Amino acid sequence: MTSTMPVVVRTVADLRARVAGYRAAGERIALVPTMGALHAGHVSLVEAAKAEAARVVVSIFVNPTQFAPTEDFSKYPRTFEADLEKLSEVGAEVVYAPTVDVMYPQGFATSITLTGPAAAGLDDIARPHHFGGVATIVAKLFTQCGPDLAIFGEKDFQQLAVVRRMAVDLDLGVDVRGAPTIREADGLAMSSRNVYLSAEDRAKAPLLHQVMQAAASAIRAGGAIETARIDGAMASGRQAITAAGFSLDYLECRAADDLGAPRSGAPLRLLVAARIGATRLIDNIAV
Ligand code: PAF
Numbered sequence: 001m002t003s004t005m006p007v008v009v010r011t012v013a014d015l016r017a018r019v020a021g022y023r024a025a026g027e028r029i030a031l032v033p034t035m036g037a038l039h040a041g042h043v044s045l046v047e048a049a050k051a052e053a054a055r056v057v058v059s060i061f062v063n064p065t066q067f068a069p070t071e072d073f074s075k076y077p078r079t080f081e082a083d084l085e086k087l088s089e090v091g092a093e094v095v096y097a098p099t100v101d102v103m104y105p106q107g108f109a110t111s112i113t114l115t116g117p118a119a120a121g122l123d124d125i126a127r128p129h130h131f132g133g134v135a136t137i138v139a140k141l142f143t144q145c146g147p148d149l150a151i152f153g154e155k156d157f158q159q160l161a162v163v164r165r166m167a168v169d170l171d172l173g174v175d176v177r178g179a180p181t182i183r184e185a186d187g188l189a190m191s192s193r194n195v196y197l198s199a200e201d202r203a204k205a206p207l208l209h210q211v212m213q214a215a216a217s218a219i220r221a222g223g224a225i226e227t228a229r230i231d232g233a234m235a236s237g238r239q240a241i242t243a244a245g246f247s248l249d250y251l252e253c254r255a256a257d258d259l260g261a262p263r264s265g266a267p268l269r270l271l272v273a274a275r276i277g278a279t280r281l282i283d284n285i286a287v
Helices: 012-024 040-052 080-090 130-145 157-169 192-196 199-204 207-220 227-243
Strands: 007-009 029-034 055-060 094-096 149-153 175-179 247-255 268-276 279-286
Touching: 007 012, 012 029, 012 055, 012 094, 012 130, 029 040, 029 130, 040 055, 040 080, 040 149, 040 175, 055 080, 055 130, 080 094, 094 130, 130 149, 130 157, 149 157, 157 175, 157 268, 192 279, 207 227, 207 247, 207 268, 207 279, 227 247, 227 268
Parallel strands: 007 094, 029 055, 029 149, 055 094, 149 175
Antiparallel strands: 247 268, 268 279
């Protein structure tokens, strides 16, 4: 297979010059925002982008404002050279890898405040500043790059809902798409943070997916969605996760669009977050 290394740009001016060239040639542009440490899940996002657009820009930026001081910003895996190799194999044209100074210039004083899916009582409880940081950086990436569409993994389902809402509310002119979660053979959702898992915790981690699958079948069993059946499935799911030694943040069944309470006729989504050892895992599936 022939592979060409992507062009790496580090400033807004260079990014805009590249994108302007593609636009002048009438080409569609897709953006795949990432924090690097790329794995097969990210590669699948780039593949989805390639299917939709002639040119794919992948951003790699570990965004400090979406990490709390107690979180893993400084130890978040950084694997830039390996990331470029992976992107060359999948055919991304441009890697946008700005420095912190480019994204947060001296005196930076503006950020985005959110309600709706960002205040759904899921990851926002344990990570109250997280989605504000995500929305601010994603809004910047959208306005810097000006893509036709952007692809986000469904793995971060609340993030996807937040970004979708923001793109509509702020008329950002970017079609926000979700792409399915890629899983290891045993069902564990791929995540850059899986490298933190000890061998013992790694062996337990697929339980989250198994519990959600069992809960989804229990909710679906018997046809019409009933609150009592959902509550029962959530109670036994929570019990199974806790009994396996996880510290559970939440296991919830929500409406898939706005992450509010289940409504009749709305597609449902199960979402989970739990800590095993020092690692916090999140996952979700459709019901
Ligand atoms: O999902 C991620 O990797 C990040 O939250 C994102 C969307 C790149 C924003 O920093």
